[in-house]
Amino acid sequence: MASRLAYLILFVALLALTPFRSPAPLLYVPGEGWYYEPHGENAKWQRPRAKDQLEVADTAFTNKDYKITLHAAHRVLRVWPMSDYAPHAAYLVGRCLENSGRDEAAFNAYQQIIEKYPKSGEYKEVLSRQYEIANRFLAGEWFRLWNTIPLYPSMDETAKLYDKIVSDGPYSDVAPHAQMRIGAAREKQKDFSSAVKAYETAADRYHDQPAIAADAMYRAGAAWEKQADTAEYDQSAAAQAIAAYTDFVSYYPDDKRAAAAQTAITKLKAEQVRGSYQIAQYYEKIHKWAGAVVYYSDVLQLDANSPLATSARQRIDVLKPRLTSPPEK
Numbered sequence: 569m570a571s572r573l574a575y576l577i578l579f580v581a582l583l584a585l586t587p588f589r590s591p592a593p594l595l596y597v598p599g600e601g602w603y604y605e606p607h608g609e610n611a612k613w614q615r616p617r618a619k620d621q622l623e624v625a626d627t628a629f630t631n632k633d634y635k636i637t638l639h640a641a642h643r644v645l646r647v648w649p650m651s652d653y654a655p656h657a658a659y660l661v662g663r664c665l666e667n668s669g670r671d672e673a674a675f676n677a678y679q680q681i682i683e684k685y686p687k688s689g690e691y692k693e694v695l696s697r698q699y700e701i702a703n704r705f706l707a708g709e710w711f712r713l714w715n716t717i718p719l720y721p722s723m724d725e726t727a728k729l730y731d732k733i734v735s736d737g738p739y740s741d742v743a744p745h746a747q748m749r750i751g752a753a754r755e756k757q758k759d760f761s762s763a764v765k766a767y768e769t770a771a772d773r774y775h776d777q778p779a780i781a782a783d784a785m786y787r788a789g790a791a792w793e794k795q796a797d798t799a800e801y802d803q804s805a806a807a808q809a810i811a812a813y814t815d816f817v818s819y820y821p822d823d824k825r826a827a828a829a830q831t832a833i834t835k836l837k838a839e840q841v842r843g844s845y846q847i848a849q850y851y852e853k854i855h856k857w858a859g860a861v862v863y864y865s866d867v868l869q870l871d872a873n874s875p876l877a878t879s880a881r882q883r884i885d886v887l888k889p890r891l892t893s894p895p896e897k
Contacts, residue, residue, distance in 0.1 A: 613640050618648035625660050634664040655681060655688035662697065671701045673715040675729060682736050692740060695733055699742040702729040706753055727753040727766075744770060744780040751787060760795035760805075764788050764812075782820045786829065789813035793832055796839070803843050806836045841867050841874045852883065857890045 613628070613636050615621040625640035637660055644657035658681045666674035678694045678701075688694070705711070705726040710718040730753065733746040751766035771784035792809035796802045813829040813836075820826065848863035860883070867880040 614643065615640075618644055618651040618653045621647075622653040622657055625657060629660055629663065632667075634668055637664050655685035655690065658685065659688070659690050659694065662694070666697065666701065670712075670715050671704060671709060672711055675701045679732065679736075691737075695737045695740050695742055698729070698733050699746055702726060702733065702746070702749065705729060706749055706756075723753040723756045727757075738773070744774045744777060747773070748780065748784060748787070751784075751791065755791060755794070758794075760791045763791040764795075764808075767791065778820075782816070782823055785812060785816040785819065786823070786825050789816055789829060789832065793836065796836065803840060806840050806843075810836050810840075837871055838874065841870050841876055844870060845876045845880060848880070848883065852887065857887045861887050861891065 613624050615624055621640055621644050625637050625644065628634075628636035628640060641657040641660040641664070644651070644653055645661070648654060658677065662674045662677035662681070665671075665677055675698055678698050681688055681694050682691065705721070706723075708721050710721050711725055713719050727750050730746040730750045733740075734743050734750070737743050747766060747770040751763040751770070754760070754763035754766060767784040767788040771781045771788065774780040774784070789809050789812035792805050792812055795805035796809055798805075810833050813833050816823070817826050817829050817833075844863045844866040848860045848867065851857075851859035851863060864880040864884045864887070867874065867876055868884075871877065
């Protein structure tokens with residue numbers, strides 16, 4: 569038994585020490601996965617120079633052979649990462665992933681260009697492609713696990729994509745629109761306060777672009793209005809909506825949405841009046857006369873001509889004498 573074990577150990581040792589040639593190295597490339605990279609006659613797509621290797625990638629991409637494009641482009645990035653050909657190779661990687669429906673991986677590939685090759689001649693094009701990818705996620709495309717398994721749509725992740733675009737090129741052609749889409753994504757989350765912040769940033773940063781600034785101001789008012797219309801009517805949000813709509817009308821009185829803003833202001837003020845009147849009634853019901861008078865007075869301050877104003881005046885006249893009377897036991 570012992571001799572057999574000794575022979576087995578010797579055999580394994582000799583096998584381990586015997587030199588042999590692997591047919592090809594096994595490589596893992598993010599966004600592409602594992603594959604064998606052949607050499608010699610089997611490596612029809614490999615070239616000894618970066619320029620020639622990139623030409624292979626370009627030709628394969630034109631022919632819609634995305635597998636060879638990825639292999640050739642990744643080889644440029646791996647072997648000649650600092651060459652003049654690397655930025656375009658990275659761009660081809662992103663295009664292949666995008667055309668293959670792997671949008672999140674494509675976005676990240678484009679992000680590598682922005683971070684590693686900021687002087688690339690395709691910088692603007694990369695931002696535009698990232699913007700279109702983010703738009704697809706805003707429309708409901710699902711984010712994927714390992715760039716493969718669809719998991720869920722996410723407006724939070726979508727907003728982060730737009731934020732990267734704005735951060736990388738705040739004054740690029742797509743940045744104002746990306747900033748607006750951050751607000752849209754937050755609205756879909758029903759995170760209206762974050763949406764307002766995004767719109768206010770757009771209005772402030774791009775004030776020299778009237779179309780963007782006007783749209784941002786109007787949407788900020790609309791977001792506050794949605795916040796006000798939640799299950800528990802939010803009086804502070806209503807006031808913010810009125811202020812935002814009022815600013816919008818003041819700055820852009822000729823905008824086609826000015827009339828809609830005025831209508832919204834009227835509705836919001838009516839809701840404010842109704843809310844204050846109901847609070848006053850509550851305080852009166854529990855015999856908190858001072859609180860009731862404050863809110864009935866608020867009704868008059870908000871809109872002295874509202875249908876509830878007459879009743880509010882009457883209740884104030886009834887309650888004021890009680891403010892100086894001894895408290896009820």
